[in-house]
Amino acid sequence: MAYPYTHEKEVRLLSKHFGEPEARTLQGWKGRGGYQALPRAFELGREAVIEEVKTAGLRGRGGAGFPAGVKWSFMPKERTRPHYLLCNADESEPGTFKDRELLRWTPHQVIEGMAIAAYAIGAEHAYIYCRGEFFETTQVFARAVEEAYEAGILGEDSMGSGVKIDLTVHVGAGAYICGEETGLMNSLEGRRGQPRVKPPFPAQAGYMGMPSTVNNVETLASVPFIVTNGGEAYRAHGTSESPGTKLFCVSGHVRRPGNYELPLGFPLMELIDDVCGGVPEGRTLKGVIPGGSSVPILNAEECKDCLLSYEGVIAAGSQLGCASVIVMDDSTDMVKQVRRMVGFYAHESCGQCTPCREGSTWVEKILRRIEDGRGTEEDLGTLMEVTSQMEGTTICVLSDSVAAPVQSSIKKFRGDYLSRIRTGEKVGAA
Amino acid sequence: MSASSKIPFNNPGWAGNTGEFDLTEAQVRGDDYVGKRPPEGGHPSGASSYPYMLAETDPEAPLFEGPHKERWEKLRTRYPNARSALLPTLGMAQELRGNLSPDTMDEVAKLLDLSPAFVRGVASFYTMYNKRPVGRFLIQVCTNISCSLCGGDDVLQAFLNNTGTELGETSDDGNFTVIEAECLAGCGFPTTVQINSRYYENVTPKDVPAILERLKAQGE
Numbered sequence: 090m091a092y093p094y095t096h097e098k099e100v101r102l103l104s105k106h107f108g109e110p111e112a113r114t115l116q117g118w119k120g121r122g123g124y125q126a127l128p129r130a131f132e133l134g135r136e137a138v139i140e141e142v143k144t145a146g147l148r149g150r151g152g153a154g155f156p157a158g159v160k161w162s163f164m165p166k167e168r169t170r171p172h173y174l175l176c177n178a179d180e181s182e183p184g185t186f187k188d189r190e191l192l193r194w195t196p197h198q199v200i201e202g203m204a205i206a207a208y209a210i211g212a213e214h215a216y217i218y219c220r221g222e223f224f225e226t227t228q229v230f231a232r233a234v235e236e237a238y239e240a241g242i243l244g245e246d247s248m249g250s251g252v253k254i255d256l257t258v259h260v261g262a263g264a265y266i267c268g269e270e271t272g273l274m275n276s277l278e279g280r281r282g283q284p285r286v287k288p289p290f291p292a293q294a295g296y297m298g299m300p301s302t303v304n305n306v307e308t309l310a311s312v313p314f315i316v317t318n319g320g321e322a323y324r325a326h327g328t329s330e331s332p333g334t335k336l337f338c339v340s341g342h343v344r345r346p347g348n349y350e351l352p353l354g355f356p357l358m359e360l361i362d363d364v365c366g367g368v369p370e371g372r373t374l375k376g377v378i379p380g381g382s383s384v385p386i387l388n389a390e391e392c393k394d395c396l397l398s399y400e401g402v403i404a405a406g407s408q409l410g411c412a413s414v415i416v417m418d419d420s421t422d423m424v425k426q427v428r429r430m431v432g433f434y435a436h437e438s439c440g441q442c443t444p445c446r447e448g449s450t451w452v453e454k455i456l457r458r459i460e461d462g463r464g465t466e467e468d469l470g471t472l473m474e475v476t477s478q479m480e481g482t483t484i485c486v487l488s489d490s491v492a493a494p495v496q497s498s499i500k501k502f503r504g505d506y507l508s509r510i511r512t513g514e515k516v517g518a519a
Numbered sequence: 520m521s522a523s524s525k526i527p528f529n530n531p532g533w534a535g536n537t538g539e540f541d542l543t544e545a546q547v548r549g550d551d552y553v554g555k556r557p558p559e560g561g562h563p564s565g566a567s568s569y570p571y572m573l574a575e576t577d578p579e580a581p582l583f584e585g586p587h588k589e590r591w592e593k594l595r596t597r598y599p600n601a602r603s604a605l606l607p608t609l610g611m612a613q614e615l616r617g618n619l620s621p622d623t624m625d626e627v628a629k630l631l632d633l634s635p636a637f638v639r640g641v642a643s644f645y646t647m648y649n650k651r652p653v654g655r656f657l658i659q660v661c662t663n664i665s666c667s668l669c670g671g672d673d674v675l676q677a678f679l680n681n682t683g684t685e686l687g688e689t690s691d692d693g694n695f696t697v698i699e700a701e702c703l704a705g706c707g708f709p710t711t712v713q714i715n716s717r718y719y720e721n722v723t724p725k726d727v728p729a730i731l732e733r734l735k736a737q738g739e
Contacts, residue, residue, distance in 0.1 A: 110546040171599075183663045183702040193549055221610075221647045222659075222703055224570045224716035228556065229549035231565030238562055257597040258568045262606055263647030265701065279598075279605035279633075281644040297599050340665035340706035347707045382664055382702075413706070415665055429667055433701050439644075519668050 096349060096364045100326055100334050102314050103307070104350040107194040113229060115236040118197035124242060126313035130205045131250040133316070138209040142312065144320030146332035151177055151268070151305030152381065152410045154331075154399045157312075163292035164210040164300050173301040174207040174215035175277065176309055179261050179268040181220055182381035183433060184413030187336040187348055188306035192219070193226040195310070196233035200256065202309035204247060205316055207254050210302050214255045217306075218273050221261040231258045265437035269485045270303035272439065283439045284485035305411075307336060327353035331398035335412050342368050342418040342519070357395040357405075361416055372418035375517075376502065380410020382430045383490035385497035407497075422517040423505040427498045428456035434491045445488035448479040452491060459506060462513035469499055469506055548717075560590030567594040567607035569614060570716040576617030578652075582626050587615065601631040609642055618649035654689040654696040656734050658682075659713040662699050665706035670723065674710040675699060677724035681731055694735065 095101070111117035118124070130138045143158030164172060176199070180188040191199055199217075207215040219227045234256055237243045247254045259277060266272045267282035274296045276282035295301025311333065315323045324332040331353035337360060340346050344366030351360065357379065361367060368374055374389045379397065385407040387395065395405035402409040417426070435449035455472055458464050476492035483489075499506060505516040545551040560566035569590075583591045591611060598604040608627050613619050619627075619642055628638040642648050649657075660666075660675040675697070679686060682695040689696045705711030708720035712730075719730060 108542070110542065110549075110552065113549065113552050180704045181702060184665055184706050185702075186704045186706045186708075189704050219568065220704065221645075222700075222713055225548050225718060227568045228553045228570060231561075231568045232549075232553045234564045235562040238564060243564070255597075256564055258565045260568050260607065260610060261647075262610065262645035264645050276606065277603065279602040279641065281641055297603070338707060340709065341668045346709075378664075415668070415706070417668060421668065426664055426667065429662070430664055433663055436701065519670075 098355075098359075098364060099350050100352050101350045102323075102326075102334050103191065103195070103198070103310050104336060104348060107190055107348070109194070112195060113193075113197075113233065115197060115233070115240055118195070122317075123197050123313070124201055124248075126316040127201050127204050127208075127242065128248050128250070130208055130316050131248070131252060135209050135211065138205060138316060141320045142209075142315055145311075145315040145323035146320070146329075147308065147311055147315060147323065148331065148333075148399065149305055150307035150311070150335065150411060152182065152383070154409065157304060157308050160292070160302060160304070161206065161210050163290070164302060165292070166211075168211045171214065171297075171299050172210055172212040173296045173299055174203060174210060174212040175270075175273060175296060175301055175303045176203050176215065176217040176306060177268060177270065177273055177303050178217050178219045178223070178306045179265075179273060180223075180306070181265045181268055182383060182411055182413060183430065184338060184340055184378065184381045184415045185411045186338050186340070186413075187411070189220075189223060189226050190336075190348055191306050191310050192223070193229045196230045197237070198310050198313060199230070199306055200233060200237050200243070202312040203256060204243065204254050205312050206302070206304060206309055207256075208247075208252055210300075212302070213253045214257065216257050216259050216277060216296075218267065218277060219258060219260050221263050223260075227258060227260055234258055264439075265433075266439045266485070266487060269487070272485070273303060274301065281439070283441050286484055307411075328396075328398045328400070330400045331409075335397075337397065338411075338413045339365050339416065340413070341416040342372065342420070343416045344369060351397070354396050354398040354401060357392050357397055357414070360397065360414065361392075365416075368416065368418040372420060375417045375419045375421050376423070377417065378407075378415040378494070379405075379412075380408050381413035382415070382433065383486070383493055384408040384410045385493045386501060387497075388501040391501075417519075420517045420519045422515055422519060423498055423502045424456065424460050424509050424515075426519075427494050428453065428460050430494050431456055431491055434487060438487060442483035442488065444479045444482045445491070448475055448488065449491050451475060452479075452495060456495075459509055462509060464506075464510045466507070466510055468510070469503070472496075473499060558586035558590065560586075560593045563593040563596055566590050566597070567610065569611075571614060576615060578616050578618075578620075580615040582612055582615070582623070582630060587611065602633060605631060605633065605638065605641060606645075609638075609648060613648060618652050620650075652689070655694050656696070656714055658695055658697045659700035659703070660697065661701070661703045661705070661709075661711045661713075663702040665702070666709040666711055669709035671710040673724050674712065674722050674727065677727040678712075678731075681727050695731070 106112035148154040267276040271285035272282040291301040435453045479488040628635040662671040703711045712719045
């Protein structure tokens with residue numbers, strides 16, 4: 090049988106062929122309607138492709154939600170220097186596991202999306218920056234790229250259009266920060282993956298100082314559907330501010346975790362209770378991180394009316410991020426989990442900016458002290474103060490990502506901290 | 520690794536251990552599609568994306584000779600200058616030698632005409648470059664939030680107990696190094712464990728002895 094964890098409420102534009110080994114192959118993918126969008130893009134022309142993606146309202150799926158068509162339109166129209174398309178496959182935000190699925194089950198969907206994007210922005214060379222740990226996934230993807238070259242889809246004359254599109258599979262080496270677009274570019278240039286100050290923005294001076302566009306895997310995978318069916322067809326799903334479908338990565342305390350492709354604006358509680366079968370029997374919902382570990386935690390009350398669109402999650406007090414829904418039931422030890430998340434950021438801080446380098450380390454130490462039962466109530470004030478100085482004070486937003494779980498958990502789950510501080514008692518075991 | 524392995528493959532990595540799926544392990548992992556990749560690199564587009572062949576490394580392996588040199592020259596053509604080929608070159612050096620010693624980094628610097636200090640600075644930034652020797656099997660257990668919520672710490676402990684090692688150390692027989700990993704992007708299938716190039720998902724403490732047996736028996 091196919092992908093077992095599917096649900097009737099899903100709208101599977103991207104994930105329809107997950108779990109079908111034949112869909113990986115060029116022949117299998119063509120048999121499923123693949124490689125019709127790329128020739129159509131060549132017919133339409135660069136400008137029209139960008140307009141279609143703008144019409145679709147496709148927003149960047151890597152977390153920031155910036156409209157992809159608008160991003161493409163920032164690229165210079167005149168091609169006096171090489172342009173580059175960079176596909177960000179450095180998936181490593183805790184809670185996120187969608188790009189790996191797209192790459193290993195539907196590699197040709199990603200290749201076609203990359204080829205269309207490269208054509209639209211006038212790039213003759215596209216790189217995909219794959220997370221280093223994804224050895225197996227990257228092998229599959231590299232094989233698909235090889236097939237695309239053999240079939241003349243990539244190369245000097247893509248599908249007989251006269252357009253040159255090269256694609257190179259690059260592998261990272263274990264650094265979360267390389268998922269930040271300018272960190273990614275530095276890493277791809279052979280440097281430490283430290284983010285750059287913006288401006289200049291990548292469209293002016295990106296990879297090797299040349300005009301560049303960085304797009305997430307899921308963003309690019311959505312492009313073939315839009316080019317084939319038109320932007321309006323894509324817009325038929327989702328909300329007016331968040332059009333289309335999105336892969337929701339649900340993990341943590343639910344009965345059926347997994348990737349579910351749903352229209353944006355889908356109710357959070359319906360996703361948890363209905364699509365994912367709810368929290369395990371006998372447990373109650375404690376909180377949800379709706380967009381990966383970098384966004385504020387929602388408590389059960391805030392989850393009730395939360396709609397999973399970019400604007401809906403902001404209204405509920407958090408952010409959609411990359412739609413990585415981490416569900417926590419009443420067995421959750423919130424102090425431990427926040428400490429674990431902060432420990433991740435302390436490890437992954439690139440070290441350039443003092444508030445992040447020092448802040449993340451000290452926040453982890455204070456949280457560890459509280460977790461070990463040696464904390465004081467004053468520590469909570471210190472944590473709030475330190476993290477407030479980590480917001481908006483650094484080159485990239487990794488520092489802000491430390492503040493989000495710490496501040497939201499202290500505000501919303503203060504009792505957990507106080508119990509640990511006053512009596513040494515843990516709330517929850519997980 | 521064959522799909523007909525005697526040791527059951529219960530970690531399909533996309534559905535959970537539900538008993539509902541009927542794909543073979545090779546199909547799930549994509550091994551049947553990828554096949555065996557040629558040592559000389561195949562198409563240049565994918566020349567830098569080879570699996571981590573830790574089990575067959577040689578600390579004295581030359582940088583680079585024979586098919587490896589051919590592969591390295593291919594990947595070099597995909598980057599606009601020598602510096603931008605640094606990460607894949609370090610990756611290949613580690614693939615062949617198992618780790619990046621200071622001498623190896625210096626050799627890489629020479630190969631690309633970069634300063635040794637620059638190369639060491641870059642190599643030290645990235646966690647996947649082993650700065651010291653590791654066991655034949657590098658076991659990385661995710662203990663980040665999604666796995667931790669579902670028992671990742673117990674899985675880590677089970678690997679430590681069953682290999683008889685301390686965190687970050689290598690077992691006496693040289694087989695296993697166990698470390699904690701940051702989120703491996705398998706959050707829906709906790710606990711996710713990476714062993715050399717391979718992912719093992721939905722791992723519970725009781726699966727650990729069988730996984731270790733399988734490694735010893737099959738070499739991967």
